[in-house]
Amino acid sequence: QLKLVNPSQYRFEHLVTQMKWRLQEGRGEAVYQIGVEDNGLLVGLSEEEMRASLKTLRRMAEKVGADITVLREREVDYDSDVPRKITEVLVRKVPDNQQFLDLRVAVLGNVDSGKSTLLGVLTQGELDNGRGRARLNLFRHLHEIQSGRTSSISFEILGFNSKGEVVNYSDSRTAEEICESSSKMITFIDLAGHHKYLKTTIFGLTSYCPDFAMLVVSANTGIAGTTREHLGLAMALKVPFFIVISKVDLCSKATVERTVKQLERILKQPGCNKLPLLVNSDDDAVTAAQQFAQSPNITPIFTLSSVSGENLDLLKVFLNILPPLTNSKEQEELMQQLTEFQVDEIYTVPEVGTVVGGTLSSGICREGENLVVGPTDDGKFLRLKVCSIQRNRSACRVLRAGQAATLALGPFDRSLLRKGMVMVSPEMNPTICSVFEAEIVLLFHATTFRKGFQVTVHVGNVRQTAIVEKIHGKDKLRTGEKAVVRFRFIKHPEYLKIGAKLLFREGVTKGIGHVTDL
Numbered sequence: 001q002l003k004l005v006n007p008s009q010y011r012f013e014h015l016v017t018q019m020k021w022r023l024q025e026g027r028g029e030a031v032y033q034i035g036v037e038d039n040g041l042l043v044g045l046s047e048e049e050m051r052a053s054l055k056t057l058r059r060m061a062e063k064v065g066a067d068i069t070v071l072r073e074r075e076v077d078y079d080s081d082v083p084r085k086i087t088e089v090l091v092r093k094v095p096d097n098q099q100f101l102d103l104r105v106a107v108l109g110n111v112d113s114g115k116s117t118l119l120g121v122l123t124q125g126e127l128d129n130g131r132g133r134a135r136l137n138l139f140r141h142l143h144e145i146q147s148g149r150t151s152s153i154s155f156e157i158l159g160f161n162s163k164g165e166v167v168n169y170s171d172s173r174t175a176e177e178i179c180e181s182s183s184k185m186i187t188f189i190d191l192a193g194h195h196k197y198l199k200t201t202i203f204g205l206t207s208y209c210p211d212f213a214m215l216v217v218s219a220n221t222g223i224a225g226t227t228r229e230h231l232g233l234a235m236a237l238k239v240p241f242f243i244v245i246s247k248v249d250l251c252s253k254a255t256v257e258r259t260v261k262q263l264e265r266i267l268k269q270p271g272c273n274k275l276p277l278l279v280n281s282d283d284d285a286v287t288a289a290q291q292f293a294q295s296p297n298i299t300p301i302f303t304l305s306s307v308s309g310e311n312l313d314l315l316k317v318f319l320n321i322l323p324p325l326t327n328s329k330e331q332e333e334l335m336q337q338l339t340e341f342q343v344d345e346i347y348t349v350p351e352v353g354t355v356v357g358g359t360l361s362s363g364i365c366r367e368g369e370n371l372v373v374g375p376t377d378d379g380k381f382l383r384l385k386v387c388s389i390q391r392n393r394s395a396c397r398v399l400r401a402g403q404a405a406t407l408a409l410g411p412f413d414r415s416l417l418r419k420g421m422v423m424v425s426p427e428m429n430p431t432i433c434s435v436f437e438a439e440i441v442l443l444f445h446a447t448t449f450r451k452g453f454q455v456t457v458h459v460g461n462v463r464q465t466a467i468v469e470k471i472h473g474k475d476k477l478r479t480g481e482k483a484v485v486r487f488r489f490i491k492h493p494e495y496l497k498i499g500a501k502l503l504f505r506e507g508v509t510k511g512i513g514h515v516t517d518l
Contacts, residue, residue, distance in 0.1 A: 002037050003049050004056035012056075016063050023066065023093050027324050027331070028101050028183075031071070031290065032057065035086035044076035044084030057089060066093035067162030067183070071286050071321065088286065090321060092162050094183045100159070101184040102403065103324055106205055106239065108230035109216035111193035114246040114306060118216060119188050121306045122316070123156045125170025128306045153191060153204045157392060160184040160320045175393040185392065186319055187404070188214075195226055199456070199463070202503060205237055207344045207461035208404065209359055211324060213241040219303070220251045222259045223266065232443070235272065236512045237501060240296040242288075243276075244315065249305040256303055267299055274299040285314045289321035334401035339363035339371065341407070341423040342461040346414060353387075354414045356423075357406040358461065363425065365389065365399040365407070371423045375432040376416065377492040383426070384412050420462040422495045433518040434493040435469070437486045438502050440513030442477050449477040455506040457487060459515065462494045466504075484516060 007015060022030040034053050035045045045053060054070075061068045071088040094100055107115045120134030121127055128134035157175060159167035159182025167173070167182040179185065189208050191201045205213075213234045217227060234241045243263060248256050260278060267274040277300050279285050288300035300318065304311040345357040365371075367388055374381035389396050391405040399405050407423075424430050442449055453468045466487040477483055500515045 001032060001034050001053075002043060003034065003045055004053040004060075005049050006052065007056060012060070015056075016060050019060050019064055019066075019091065023064065023091065028093055029323050030091045031321070032089045032091060033086065034089065035076070035084070042076050042086060044086050046082045046084060050085055050087060054087065054089070057091075061091055061093075064093060066091050069164040072283055090164065092164075092183055094162075100179065100182055101324065103184070103186045103212070103322065104189060104208065104210040104404070105186055105319075106189045106208070106210035106213045106234075107191055107216060108201070108205075108213055108234065108241070109193050110218070110221070110225040110227045110230075111195070113193060113216045113218040113221070113227070115193060115216045116190055117306045118244065118246055118304075119156050119190055121309075121312065122166075123158050123168050123188070125166070125168045127309050130307045134306060153189060153200060153208075156188040156190060158186045158188065158319070160186075164317075164320045166316055166320075179392050179394045184320070187392070193226060193230075198226070198229070198505075201230070202233065202458050202505070203461075203463060205233055205239065206458050206501070206503060207342060207359070209361075209402075210239055212322070213239045215241050215243045217243060217245050217259065217263065219245050219248045219256050219259050222262050228266075231266070231272075233503075236443075236503065238296075240292065242292060242300040242318075243302070245301065245303045246306060248303050248310060249308040260301060260303070263301060273297065276301055278303075279311075279314055279318070282314065282317055285317040286321060289318050289323075293323045331400070331402060334362045335364055337362040337401075338428040339365050339369070339423075339425040340428070341365060341371070343373070343417065343421045343423065344419060344461050346417050346419065347406075348414055349408070352408050353410045354412045354417070355406050355408050356417065357404075359404045360399050360401055362401050364401070367397055370426065372426050373417065373421055373423045374430070375421070375493050375495055379432050379434075379493045381424075381430065382416060384409050384423070420464070420494060430495055431497075431518055432493045432495050435486065435488045435518075436496055436515055437484055437517040438513045438515050439482070439484050440502070440504070440511045441482050442479055443510045443512065445477070445479050445509045445511075446507075449509065449511075450475065453506070454490075455487075455504040455509065455511075457489075458503040458505075459494075459496055459500050462496065464492075464494060465490045 037043055069090045071090050074086045076084050109115050116135035117128050159178045161167050162183040167178050189204055191204045264276045267276045275298050277288055277298055279288050279300050279302050291298045292300055302315050340362045341360050342358045343356045347355045349355050369386045372381040372383050387408045387410045389399055389405055389407055451468055454465055457466045466489050469488050470486040472484045474483055496515055498515055502513050504511050
């Protein structure tokens, strides 16, 4: 907008309607640039006009029920004696039909690069002591506390209120309080860095469908171990990622610069084709968040320390502005389809019964709804009823497409369930198969890949060993070759969709592709 000084009543109504539409399109968030003409010319406004324009913008936001944060101001060199400014403003309103805006970020990186510690500092609000105090609250098993290595997938939440301030556990809040007082929630999926737990990491990336990935690299070791592999996984699954270089308090400026250069070189390689953007100031962080959402080729790089707290604020500014990837239109189309829920985790909770956790991939799920779950070992589907729904540890009546939640199933027998099942509405005739064909690319293999070979196949939340039955048009594959291959599951049939992304591995063998035929 160029300027919003004292608009007439009619123009004001028009502006408000426009703001409503913009917010709906951006799923509850929009960034206004004041002092810029419609063709993008940076004109700038004088002090007085800027004050009046911001006042009008506040009135508009009040009318819509939104909140306003000024992101940054800039002076423009425009041939005049008076200094002229441009202001960028973030307008945020939580949609009426949900409690908060929701983003899922997967956290990747080599073992000992400081992933859990960084999350501990962000979500607990206090700095680390350099000996691993901050991450103790994230571990789920005793052996993780003893070895200091994450082996399971844990979820951490970070909230931002409508003014863009961080809401975390620092004021001894509970998870429910964080949910109630934030307008935007970021769920971090803390994945394992160690090579031995690669299967768990792949499962976390394929089944929890993160919006973004955060690759953590330690400044003193640089790119080592599983870093390249995680980078490759994020690119193969087309998850847009940004990079955090941690532990800068441990090493000299030169070492940090060397790590940054090393990363930039890898990102610019023909295989990656990314444009690195080093973030040094608040200004950069705002630009990075906006550019990153528009073009996935840009990769922001942050350098920070969880011990001294250096540059942590820049990461927070970035996460606060980061918009969701899908727009509201796509989500509405998904919500009109039949219900389908992926089962990722199964628990037994005393006095509640069996509880399943996962993601609703399409449709809407309400309390008290009747669904069928399957496929069982002999390919059947069983009836069940959803008793109650919880999202981020607080109760919720209706679940919409793309949201993660846990559903209580009451007295349903837990032994009938396993990871990789789906819960669908009874009228949807689900396709189950034990043999499927996929177009694959072999990324790495020691010898040749041929008929009779056994690999572990990951498709969404399904993971199972499959045998290669036939390779069309060739009798064997070498590294880097493409082909259509027929696989057969060893144990039980699974629910698959045509076009689903597929990842397979066996020891050092790795490949990616998509399902073409069931």
